[in-house]
Amino acid sequence: MRWHPGRHPHQHSMMNDTFPLLSTTNIITNNNIDHNNNKDLLGTKNSRPIRFVVLAPYGSDEQYSLDKIMPAIIAAVKSIEDETKLNKYKYLGWEHGAEIYFVDTQCSSAIGPLAAFHYYIRGKVDVFLGPVCPYVLAPVARYTSYWDIPHITSSGQVSMFDDKNSTFRILTRMNGSFSRMGQFFNQILQRFNWKTVFFLYTDHNDRSKGHSLCYFSLASVFMSMGPKAVELKRSFDEEQEFAYEDYLQDASMKSRIIIMCAKKETVRKIMIAAYQLKMIQTGEYVFINVELTTGLDAAQRPWEREDDTMENNFIAKEAYTALIRVTPKMPQTSTINSFLESVQKIARDEFDINYGREEVSTYVTAFHEAVHIYALGLNDTLSEGHHVINGTMITRKIWNRTFTGIAGNVTIDSNGDRLVDYTLFDMNPITGDFEAVMIFDSLSQQFFEVEGKKIHWPNNREGPPPDTPPCGFEGELCLAEAELRSQLVLIITAVVLSFLLLFLFVVFILVYRHYRLEAELASMTWKIRCEDIVTASSDMMYMAKIGSRMSLARTSLSSDTMPLMNGTRNICGQNSLPRNGIYRGVLVSLKPIEKQRIELTRLLLIELKNMKNLQHNHLVTFIGACIDQPHASFLVTEYCPKGSLQDILENDEIKLDWMFRYSLMHDIIKGMAYLHSSEMHVHGNLKSSNCVVDSRFVLKITDFGLHSLRQQDYTPTNRSPMLPHNVDDTHYAYWRKKLWTAPELLRLWLKSSECNDNKQIQQLHSQFMHGTQKGDVYSFAIILHEIILRQGVFYLGEENTQSPRDIIYQLANNNGNNSTEHSTSPLLLRPLLEEHMADEAVLQMVRRCWHEDPNERPDFVSLQSIIRRINKENESSNILDNLLKRMEQYATNLESLVQERTADYLEEKRKAEDLLYQLLPKSVASQLISGESVRAEAYDSVTIYFSDIVGFTNISAQSTPMQVVNLLNDLYTCFDSILENFDVYKVETIGDAYMVVSGVPVRNGERHGGEIARMSLALLNAVRSFKIRHRPDEKLMLRIGIHTGSCAAGVVGLKMPRYCLFGDTVNTASRMESTGQALRIHVSSYTKTLLDKLSEFDLVLRGEIDVKGKGKMTTYWLQGMKTNHHQHLNGSNSNVENCCCDLDCIQDIGDVSSYSEIPSQNSQSGSHYELQQLPQQSKQQPTTLSTQQDSSMNNNSSSPPTNLPTTA
Template sequence: MCIRVGSNNSQITTVLHGFILSTLSDFFPKIHEVTKCKCNRSCALSVHIDFVGLRAQRQLSGVEQVDLSPQSCDLGSIQNLNELKPGGFYDGLMLYTHALNETMSTSGTRPPGKDVTKRMWNRTFHGVTGLVHLDENGDRETDFALWDMIDTNTSAFQVNTHAGTHEQLTAVPGTDLHWLGGVRPPDVPVCGFKNDNPICLASQWSEPVHTTCWIFKLRLSLCCRRMKLEKELVAQLWRITWEDIQMSNLDKVLRSGSRMTLSLRGSNYGSLMTGDGNLQVFAKTGYYKGNITAIKYTNRKRIELNRKILFELKHMRDVQNEHLTRFIGACIDPPNICIITEYCPRGSLQDILENDSITLDWMFKYSLINDIVKGMLFLHNSVIFSHGKLKSSNCVVDNRFVLKITDYGLSSFRSESDTGKDAHAYYAQRLWMAPELLRMECPPPQGTQKGDVYSFGIILQEVALRRGAFYLEGDPLSPKEIVDRVILGEWPCLRPTMDPQSHSPELGQLMQRCWAEEPTERPEFNHIRLLLRKQNKESRTNILDNLLSRMEQYANNLEELVEERTQAYHEEKRKAEALLYQILPHSVAEQLKRGETVQAEAFDSVTIYFSDIVGFTAISAESTPLEVVTLLNDLYTCFDAIIDNFDVYKVETIGDAYMVVSGLPVRNGKLHGREIARMALALLDAVRTFKIRHRPEQQLKLRIGIHSGPVCAGVVGLKMPRYCLFGDTVNTSSRMESSGEALKIHVSAATRDVLLEFNCFQLELRGEIDVKGKGKMTTYWLLGESNSQ
């Protein structure tokens, strides 16, 4: 297609800018590849002077096809193009002569060249090359024709010879010009012909300015981040003062503390819970801001807060994951240097595995194992990088049965050595350590990632067999022997026993890969996660179903445990009540059980029995303390068995003194005198046949005193309460005992009056004696009881 353009030189330059080339000969200089030439020409537009009208001086009614040789690719051979050159020379000469004549006719003299040149401007005339027009700058405005290739095979062009000097682009009706990019170029380039447009000048500077601003913002961001980091380090948000922690008392710790089971003694090592003399160590707990927390003490006397420790503490606050115990803070107040973390009340994985009352199916086991893998995978990808002390006791379970890993990080904050630990406990904790770390004199406190994989393999064996860490079937070894053989690196390597009946073959292969001797042969935790996902098909079920199943299983175990504990509770309750009934009268104990206050009560008539051993001081001096205790225990055990046959209440024993009363707290009328008299005769008969263990040939001499009268009784004290008797009757009974004789029963006149009513006791008058604090008193000897009543 061809379009004539009537425009000035500026517009011609605009059209040429980026889209239109001056001539095809300039655009394709001597190209010899025909195919490449055709492809390039199809995208090109050619601009030429409109020589068609000059040559024929006629209007073209259609489109003239101009054929070019495809082998030449030289558009300069277009016919009659060179004929314009002499015509242009002629028109220029005519323009000059017209301007020279006009200038000379005006001035009359030979004009300067400058005046002749100005006469040529703003002039229009018809020359041999057509209409000639020069603008105010002396530039000729010429009509141009635009050529567009329509056939790349024949190199045919459409030519439009539309005439006219219109300062606009006019298309020939019925033709379509293929602009490059499909968009017509503007008359004036966006940036101007000299790139002096202020918008473009601003855009030229925008890129370096933007780059500079970006660099400045980046440096400013880094500075702000560094300042923020320094501010956080100085703020010490992790720091907790000891006064802010409310320690739990011992009872609360024993009831709610998480058990950290540890076997401290025993020659055979099958489990951390087996062996003689095991001790359960409870994790200390305390309350911080109203929440119960776990407190782990370090064996350091003081902490120097260097930059390394500050970064470790900050990293601990930043690390947050569902399967890691949350780090709450740390206390560095000597001597209470400790780490405060989230508290998990279900105890450690080791507690659960060693508790035979908890049934674990493989779905539950895989759930616990997957929790460990998720926690370690996050830990290995975090700034902490590795654990170093992974073991079953460092895996705790919260209320939602989610396993969380604890005791990670803070390698510089914790104890630097294991001094002060029992040798058995020291080696027991190293059963999870990788061989390459055991062989190091100073292994890194944070461990290695491959070492964590080895520890995970030992935990897998614990979960699968539930027989303790590093279980060896038929070969009971102590922890020290196991560690020494692992360090030695014997072949085949010493590893825990696997039971194909307890786990799948795939899980056994995973164990072997995890505890491989070469660290490079151990898999990464992301690979372990994929392997476990393939083995545990049930993990693909709904997470809620999995949780409900886990809860149902735990509920069943809990019901059995509750039933067992309920029976144990009732048994212990029965024992406690029996003990309480032995300490206090039954009626008084019932009032205390109901939470009632025991009021002091007055009794009009009771009979009190006092006795002691004559010569007990001499026997004690000639015996060891243990022999004295044995003597009193044997004697009073004999007495306690006898008094159960009578309606009496044992008040207390002080040394060799024995005090019994009848008629309280339950009144029995006047029977109290008869019950005490019969009891005294039975005790006296028992003493006559009683043998002292360390002195079987020596006769034990019992001295008894009895008195009847009114008393007041009540419970004294809240801790270790005692049922005590008050009144003159108690003092008189004591005087009857102290003024009596060995192997005799000394009774007062008041008791004699009570006994006479039964008409069955044999009494002998002793006469008047001087009783300390009482003066003259008539007393009697109780000799025995006759068959008649």
């Protein structure tokens, strides 16, 4: 190892030379080697010593001065070299030792960066250690990030160095970041319940020096305190005299917790001043001193000075009882002691420096550990084959790593900062020494108390003092407390008076309600005289049945709001009670009371009053009761003319869809939910016959309440204690009525049959008759089953023949006990319910409602939510509303259906018109669609094209019918696509014959000859490349004939109208084709004359030939187009060369099944066409097309036929 000190301060001034820092001795490396070449020399194996450049100030009083850290760095390098000698693979790259360059930066932001730059350009640096001054570190760290050289420092805790993404990406900080100090102090404040603290710290008044480390260290604590921290801090310059008392008095008016950061001597002066201001003696103040570094003398007595008086030392000792010191953690271990001995020896031997325990600080140990962690990172980098000076790679190996240092485990986080633990020191009042009482672990963010140690709070307090005086800093809280106390007295008085008034008001209300209840009970508004009820005639009943205006008002029964109805006579004295009657002009329902003797007890009077006051849309209104004796007694209720739900369900003529059924279910649920929440609490006899429907299709529940009047007189018999005296075991109707009763209520009946005590039997009978809310839910489930199946109550299936009595006994015994003789099955018995019968949600609701355990059954409030979810699409108040909604939906659907059908019709009409446009010329088709008659026309000059396939008969004979059809379809699809590019009209196809005309029905002057000629050349050119699907090697031989002349054209036929041409020109054009040759275009002299006018076509004389019916004719071959006119071959509209006639392309277009041909008939002797007017049809209806032909044709070629009709 070789180390090279910079210019030693004892030798000469640092400013004498041009750059005295570089005036070193025994520098081995060549100054001409630059840094980039250095990389190439090293490779993955180091061929020279590792070069350290250490940047720090020399000779300062700070613990990071160069004379204090040099021995530690040299000791670290020696230890690594010694270990390398023992094991050369432990630290790769150290085979040639190390060179260390120590540079005195004087904390100058100019000297430090220049020194770094000097060593960099001379390639004498592999790693930078330092600088330690923030304003020197910043530019150097920027350089090293750019140079990609590892950079480790024990300083730089300032938050500006936290950015490691770009600016300081290579910088590793061995003393962590001050930003973590904010987290640490937040933990202290939370632990001791302090919220307000005052900061007193040293800073430079001379701004050219920048801020002090104390300023930077407390900055994160300032930020955590928020905006109020601005008013809770004071700074001072230690190099200037100032009055500490003024600062402390300012602090005492703002907080009781004072955080300080200054040198030891300054802190001692502040604490003595606090003692003189009586801030220590009260025990209300706590001082916390932040020491940015610590050493082996951390447990010393900072209050004691040998050069001061004993009195001042005593005052300082008393003052320090209120001081807590916060320092970075420095463990007292044997490793530290060994390190101290090694450093002291190096300092003495190499530098002639006396190195004491007080010199060993966290800065010194940090530089020692920096060398070790660099060696670890270098070893990992070289092991992977990278360069020694690959700063990025080495730095990444250093970061996010934990290793064992001289002070214990050292953890570098993922941001390249060491996790620094802090120690709280408190003075032992007996020994006067500061002892570690608590340790803050940065990794876990938790405090750990030192065993056997505790904080001695000032003035022997048991706990930490509050941060604010009890009465505030100016006594404002005590004044506020006195005011609060007086206000509290007023508030308490007001509250007591309010409660007293409230109590009196409640008493008044209770008394008033009591007297009003008594008055209502005494008035008996429910009482009806028998003479007020008259019988209703059959006509009245019929009017009510069909939905007359008779209905019961919900709010009043006064005669001025009711339709008056005259009955025949009152019901008093009649032998039997009618089911209906008229009360005050309103049709009502009469329910007889079976009791022979009625006693108007107070409970009965209250129940009658509650029944009278009960009003709900889905509960039958109770009008009153007649209990006159010896006349018959009966109950008077609202009349519902549509009958009971049971009647509706059993009537097969009434169709109920699921919307109706859901509405019925919901009406029952709403009525029962209100009934259970009312004074009635329970129905007790819910069944489908007790659910009635009024004239507005609203379902209402009846026969609830007044159980003492509704049940018959009970007389026990020997046959069965629960059977009435007029009922035996075979009474079908009686047992059927019990099928809605819950099993747990039936068990009460079974229990009474085994009881001999009449009193107990009477009690069980009363419980059985009154029922329970959960029993009502079970009854509702049975009604749901009736609504779903419409097969009657408790339907078990077609094959089940159990009587109601057997079902009742089986239900009563389905409690796990089969000892009774009536029990037939240990399984639970329920009506038939299968998955396909209703929606799954409805089935689930039914099963829950008839659950054997009453506690598992839902209440009606829950059922209301369930039915809303099930019927959310048709949710309404009653059936009538649902009917109106359904009609509205039907009308909407009908309107939508009409629109859809109209759109379909228009689409079909468009398709029919498109088909008509394909069969007839567009002008002719438009006339037919509009209902106009189409007149036949004579044309002076047109050109007609005929073509035929030579050898088509042989091809057909050797092919299947479908192959022939596909062949023709492919060919004509190709031809049709070509025709679109010319001013021509395709007349028809007959087998392999193809007929085209130009000049019809739209006249085009003398262009028709050229259009047909160019089209013929295009077709002939296309057929040469045409391939037959099933015979791809065989070529089609197309024969073409063209003739020009006059003709007549018109629509022929009624059922299948066709646009046909008439005249000798048609026959002649056909003869031109039949007398022609394969793959040639045969042209008549008439056409040749027309084409010569265009001067575009190349024609060759064929000579005179014999033409059937025409004699000798001179004809020509159309060879092609002249060279300078070849571009006109493509027609008048678009490029013919883009037409698809290749086999694969035609297959993509479609098979023959995609097309349809309209058959026509041909005659060798010509045809005589009779043109008739088409019948008038709607403009929207397309015409059905057909063709009619006969067997004669005029042979005159010079003029149109004389017998041609004039209209078509």
